[in-house]
Amino acid sequence: MLVQERLGRPDVDADSEALATACNHELRVNVPAASAKRRGFRCLYLVDAATLFVAMAAITVARFGFDWPTYPRSHYFVGFAIATLLHMTVYYFGGLYEFEQRIGHRPWLPRALLLTLVAVGCDATVTLLTGRYLMPRGNLVVLAVAGAVLISFNRWGARRVRLLRAGKPRMLLVGSPGDIASAVQHLADAETDAVIAGSVTDPALIVAEVDRLGATELLLVSDQALGIVYPEPLGELERRDVGVFRLIAPADTLLGLQRTRQIGGMPFVALREHALPASRLRFKRLLDLAYLALLAPIALPLAAAVALYVRVVGGRGVLYRQERVGRAGVPFVLVKFRTMERDAEADGPVLAASNDPRVTNGMSWLRRTRLDELPQLWNVLTGTMSLVGPRPERPQIVARLEGEIAGYARRHDVPPGITGLAQTQAHYQTDPGYKLGHDLQYVVNWSPVLDWEILAKSLVVMARRNAR
Known part of the structure; x- marks a missing residue:
């Protein structure tokens, strides 16, 4: 010691x-409970919201005095409130409200400036789509800089308050x-x-x-x-x-x-125990719901057509349900179109292989094109899966691989996906250890752009495999 x-x-x-x-x-123990620290940090929601609203009003007064142009003052106050909500949403999903340790902290200003620019872009987009000015246009330029500085100052102040209290x-x-x-x-x-x-x-x-x-x-x-x-x-x-x-x-x-x-x-x-903070996981969830809304007009008729094909070719039992391991290691029931014989795993779970003999005649193209995964859009809707993420495995296989491969459980930091980086870079027969490398690369580097890249590449992979 x-x-x-x-x-x-x-x-x-x-x-x-x-x-x-x-x-x-000093060797005294003067550490507040974790919940108290988080509660104090979350007070920044209210402080930041009030700061932004007041800043928008102050910028307008500085430019025009108290005789504001074009619209009545109540119009602008409503606009300030909407803009404040947009800014707070961007700040939240941008990670400004994740709990931060007090030593070795990263500079706030660059992050706040980037997110404020994104939020100002959202303000401008609302104006373009609705024709309603949330504030005078010139104010947006001033707000982009002043908002970032004020938000950073609030965090400096919060850090000093924590130092005094704790x-x-x-x-x-x-x-x-x-x-x-x-x-x-x-x-x-x-x-x-x-x-x-x-x-x-x-x-x-x-x-x-x-x-x-x-x-x-x-x-x-x-x-x-x-x-x-x-x-x-x-x-x-x-x-x-x-x-x-x-x-x-x-x-x-x-x-x-x-x-x-x-x-x-x-x-x-x-x-950190988990690669992605809660705010980014929630942002990923919102994106999934948005993607589902866009895909629904195409996915629903396609799923109905595939279901009819499976019923005609494979007989009864169109859907196949299987327990898989999801986020945080919690089991869930995965749904897919049945492409294998009903007793395919009579002797226990077995990893799928290339040209697997258990696949029913006429169904192999569904597996190559991944159309058998279409019912998993329901899993995405219920939140047990994501469109993109590590592919979920069965509990028995997960238990074995966790014992064989160090760090295997880290792939459960995010919801499992219908497709993923390992699916675009590897094959059914690829060693699980190599697949884990792709999965962890995805978990650590997740971004919406990476998801778009994987989705686009998945379509290419499906087309190539179907052409063989």
Whole structure:
């Protein structure tokens, strides 16, 4: 521990102890409950909304005084309210209201400026579609800059309020004695807004020491395998709002890391149990519903035609239902058109293979073109699946692969999809480990543009396989 004599074991050498003692001015535990921290952070909804509304009115007054042009004042107040709602929606789905740790935070202004520009574009789009000006046109230019600055200032203010109410962040260092000593020296010189609560060399003691010392951040300062924290205790620490950061080793730069954080003059990367925050998952869900609305006029008649074909060629039992593993490892019932014999898995679950002999005559083209997956649009509508994502597997196969492939459960961070990156880059017979690489690449890099790219490529793959 930080001070050898207190625990009676030499976890840290004498130099490290002296440095840490100098930095550790307070060892009190003054950490609010996780729910209280999140509640305080979410107060920014109201603060940001009020700030934007007042800013829109102030910009108008600055330009025109109190004699506003063209429309009555009530018209503009309604427009300001609509514009505020649009901005808040963009900010939410852009991740500005995800809980942030207090050390190593990224600059707010670039993110706020980008999202404000998107929101201003939404304001202009509403005007074009409805013919209703939410505010004088020139105000949008001023709002694009002023809104970003004000939103960033609110976050600076919120950070200061958190510091006053909760005290300085308390860091627990994990690593070898030498690495801890070096990190303590850097933190003592550069990280004045945080306190070193302690250190530990045994990863098994992490949770106990976090509780004992009231640590709010955990810093991995040695080049250790991520298995010491993932999936546990990373999940438990995340539920407690304890930030986990890993020091970037020189070899890590070969991975092309871009989203790094500076803590005490040292580069760290934040570790999270889940790849996508809740706001982005909800945005993905909204996009799925929008895509379904656009696809319905084509998908419904096509599904009816395929259902009739399956009934004629394969007989009764047009639909096939099977339990699969969905987001967060929760099982659900997947629906698809039956293309295999009814007793295809009489001897237990078996991964599908190329030219699988269990496929009924006349049905192989449905599998090549993925038209047998059309009923899964119902799964997308109910929220158990997404249009794009890792393909769901059966519980028995998932249990086996999780034991064989490290990190396999991470593919469940997002809802499973009808198609996915692995489906456009691999085949039925591709090794599950290689498919996992594609799935994790999708999970970490998800964006609407990536979904569009995969959907477009899926159509190409379907056309090519059907042409064979």
